[in-house]
Amino acid sequence: MADDNERTHFGFRDVDTAEKAGLVRGVFDSVASKYDLMNDLMSFGVHRLWKRFAVELAGVRPGQRILDLASGTGDLADRFAGLAGPDGQVLMTDINAAMLVLGRDRMADRGHVGNLGYVQVDAESLPFPDDTVDLVTIAFGLRNVTDKPRALDAMYRVLKPGGRALVLEFSKPLNKPLEKLYDLYSFRILPKMGELVANDAESYRYLAESIRMHPDQETLKDMMTAAGFERCDVHNLTGGIVAVHRGFKL
Amino acid sequence: MTLRDFTLEGLEQAINRVLAMDPQASAKLGALHGKVICVALAGTGLQLYFVPGADGRLQLLGSIEGEPDCMLTGSPIDLARASDREQSAGQLFGGHVRIEGDNATARHFSEALSELDIDWEEQLSHVTGDIPAHEIGRAIRALLRETKRLNESASENLSEYLTEELRVLPHRYEVEDFLVDVDQLRDDTERLAARIALLEQAESEGDSKA
Numbered sequence: 001m002a003d004d005n006e007r008t009h010f011g012f013r014d015v016d017t018a019e020k021a022g023l024v025r026g027v028f029d030s031v032a033s034k035y036d037l038m039n040d041l042m043s044f045g046v047h048r049l050w051k052r053f054a055v056e057l058a059g060v061r062p063g064q065r066i067l068d069l070a071s072g073t074g075d076l077a078d079r080f081a082g083l084a085g086p087d088g089q090v091l092m093t094d095i096n097a098a099m100l101v102l103g104r105d106r107m108a109d110r111g112h113v114g115n116l117g118y119v120q121v122d123a124e125s126l127p128f129p130d131d132t133v134d135l136v137t138i139a140f141g142l143r144n145v146t147d148k149p150r151a152l153d154a155m156y157r158v159l160k161p162g163g164r165a166l167v168l169e170f171s172k173p174l175n176k177p178l179e180k181l182y183d184l185y186s187f188r189i190l191p192k193m194g195e196l197v198a199n200d201a202e203s204y205r206y207l208a209e210s211i212r213m214h215p216d217q218e219t220l221k222d223m224m225t226a227a228g229f230e231r232c233d234v235h236n237l238t239g240g241i242v243a244v245h246r247g248f249k250l
Numbered sequence: 251m252t253l254r255d256f257t258l259e260g261l262e263q264a265i266n267r268v269l270a271m272d273p274q275a276s277a278k279l280g281a282l283h284g285k286v287i288c289v290a291l292a293g294t295g296l297q298l299y300f301v302p303g304a305d306g307r308l309q310l311l312g313s314i315e316g317e318p319d320c321m322l323t324g325s326p327i328d329l330a331r332a333s334d335r336e337q338s339a340g341q342l343f344g345g346h347v348r349i350e351g352d353n354a355t356a357r358h359f360s361e362a363l364s365e366l367d368i369d370w371e372e373q374l375s376h377v378t379g380d381i382p383a384h385e386i387g388r389a390i391r392a393l394l395r396e397t398k399r400l401n402e403s404a405s406e407n408l409s410e411y412l413t414e415e416l417r418v419l420p421h422r423y424e425v426e427d428f429l430v431d432v433d434q435l436r437d438d439t440e441r442l443a444a445r446i447a448l449l450e451q452a453e454s455e456g457d458s459k460a
Contacts, residue, residue, distance in 0.1 A: 049255045059315035062284045082303030085284025111280075111305030 008146055011209030020146045021122075025096055027144075027203045032098040034198040036073055041193060042204075048075075050242050054139060054168045055079045057235065057246055063087040064134040067158060069123045069151075070094055070141020074103040076168075080135075081107070081116045091133075093121045123151040128158045135159075139168040143214045152227035159249040165229060171236070171243035172216035178239045186211065217243050254312055258298075262310040269306060271368045276306030278362035285352070287359045288318035292325045300359070320351035322360065 008017045015023065031038065039047050055076065060066065062085035068077045070093070077092040084090055092107065094100040097120055104118045121127060123138065123145050136155045145151045155165045173179040186208035194204025215223060217234050220243075224232045229247025236243050269276050279302040287300045299318060301309040322329065324347035331346070349356045375383035412419045420428070 048259055052255050052259055056311055056313055061314075061316050062286070079309060082283070082307070082309050083301055086304070087284060110307075112303075114304065 009213045011206040011213065013209075017146060021095070024144045027206055028096040029098050030200050031194075031198050031203050032096075032102050035099070035102070038194070038198055038204075041197060042190060046238060050168060050237050050244075051075050051079070051139060053235070053237060054137070054166055054244050055083070057244055058135055058137065058164070058166055060084055060088075060135060064089075065132065066090045067126075067128070067133045067136045068092055069121070069126075069136065069138040069155070070144070071103050072099050072140070073106050076137055076139050077103070077116065078107065078110060078112070080137075081112050084115055086115055089115055089117065091117045091119055093119045093123075095120065095122050124154060125150075126154040126158050130157050131160045133158050133160060134163045135166070136163070137166045137168070139166075140170070142167050142169050142220075143210050148215070149223060149227065152223060152229075156228045156249055161249055164246060164248045165224070167220065167224070167245040169220070169243065169245070170211040170214060171220070171240055174236060174240035178241075182241060217245075220245055258310050258312055262308065265310065266307045268366065268368065269308065271370075271373050272366050275362045275366050278306070278358060278365075279308065280304055280306035282355060282358060282362075285320075285355050285359075286314060286318040287355060288321040289329065290321060290323040291329070292323055294326070302359075318351065320349060320353070320356040320359075322356055323348040323350070 006017050007014055008020050009015070010020050010023050028035075043050075058066075058080070060080055060083040062083070064084050065088065066077075066080045066084060068074075068080060068090065071077050072094060074092050077090050080090045081088075092100070092103055094103065100118060100120055107116055107118075119127075123141065124147050136159055138151075138155070142148055142151065152165075159165060173182050187205075190208050191201040191205045194207075195201035198204070214220075217236065217240065221232050221234055224245055224247045227247075228249065230250045232245065232247040234243055234245055269279065282302040283304045285302065287302075288297055289300065290297045297312075299311040299314045301311060301314075303309065328346040371383050371387035374386060377383075378386070409419075413421045
């Protein structure tokens with residue numbers, strides 16, 4: 001990041017810190033309606049396996065309270081609501097109202113009632129008391145957060161002792177050939193797909209760029225440790241294109 | 251992330267697609283929301299965890315933390331039979347499938363799956379509309395009846411050929427006659443044995459008198 005504290009990155013662009021949240025909102029307002037379709041297309045459906053893997057690492061038990069940040073259309077929250085049972089509680093959150101409304105409609109269509117709540121929150125300043133949730137997750141969301149250490153601090157704060165946090169996010173491919181192929185795919189093909197399907201090449205160019213600007217496996221693990229998480233581990237998926245970081249509050 | 255996750259995802263989607271076609275089964279499974287059912291395939295070391303959601307959709311996990319509410323253990327064949335409506339009682343209570351933990355949950359779970367009853371005509375009607383679906387359904391039922399009839403007449407023809415033309419198999423009446431003859435012979439033999447015994451007895455009594 002630049003030496004000037006007031007600046008941050010938005011993809012490869014250098015923008016004002018105050019500006020980033022608005023720009024990210026613009027991206028998601030634009031892609032919300034085609035979000036699920038694009039996820040399936042872009043990842044060839046593999047995003048379902050990434051999420052499934054994260055869900056097993058979450059180790060949810062009936063009766064737990066779960067906070068899902070940047071829920072999007074709620075793929076994780078959907079599974080958590082099933083696992084937590086009628087006595088558990090899942091809070092589905094997003095900073096973006098369009099995505100949250102979309103997610104809430106989808107959950108209602110799937111017949112989720114009772115143990116699922118919806119809140120529009122900013123991951124950097126969570127409006128929840130300390131030590132109240134068993135699990136906090138953020139899947140493909142941390143990348144878009146302006147002040148990541150602050151978000152990790154907030155996640156740590158709301159966790160009960162013994163609770164755990166999961167960060168599912170794009171990361172750095174583990175070997176060079178895969179990285180080359182991945183670069184070709186994400187800078188040449190992805191924006192084209194975005195243009196054809198969601199009629200928005202820019203947003204998908206941002207997606208590819210924001211992935212490159214996101215901290216790699218080791219850096220993010222160090223950031224989690226700095227936030228106070230213990231026993232942090234990293235699970236690489238699909239050759240490191242995606243990684244799950246897990247940390248505990250002990 | 252491995253082949254295992256890929257398989258679980260595929261299996262889960264397939265199961266839920268089928269469940270979606272039977273609202274009653276979904277409702278029964280929905281009542282098990284908050285329970286974890288483990289199905290262990292004996293001999294393979296494989297354990298699958300089924301987690302029903304409030305809407306009756308099942309999540310299929312390869313591992314969980316903590317203990318399942320109940321565990322069904324059996325060979326794949328026994329488990330498959332347990333989910334067959336006609337044989338399930340025998341499988342579950344005949345000891346082929348072992349149940350550990352919460353018995354009621356295990357029973358409800360296997361009942362919901364064994365009573366799966368998919369109304370294909372109704373499913374088809376979502377695509378084609380009611381009337382074409384009914385017509386197609388009628389055509390398929392007629393086709394199934396005809397196939398059954400053809401099957402039956404084919405087996406009749408075959409048995410007739412084997413008994414009447416080739417004469418390699420006896421006719422039913424011949425078999426019955428033969429069986430009657432066998433019965434007659436057995437009875438005659440027994441009567442003869444009884445008469446001999448009687449004569450021997452009479453002779454030995456005559457000896458003792460003499």
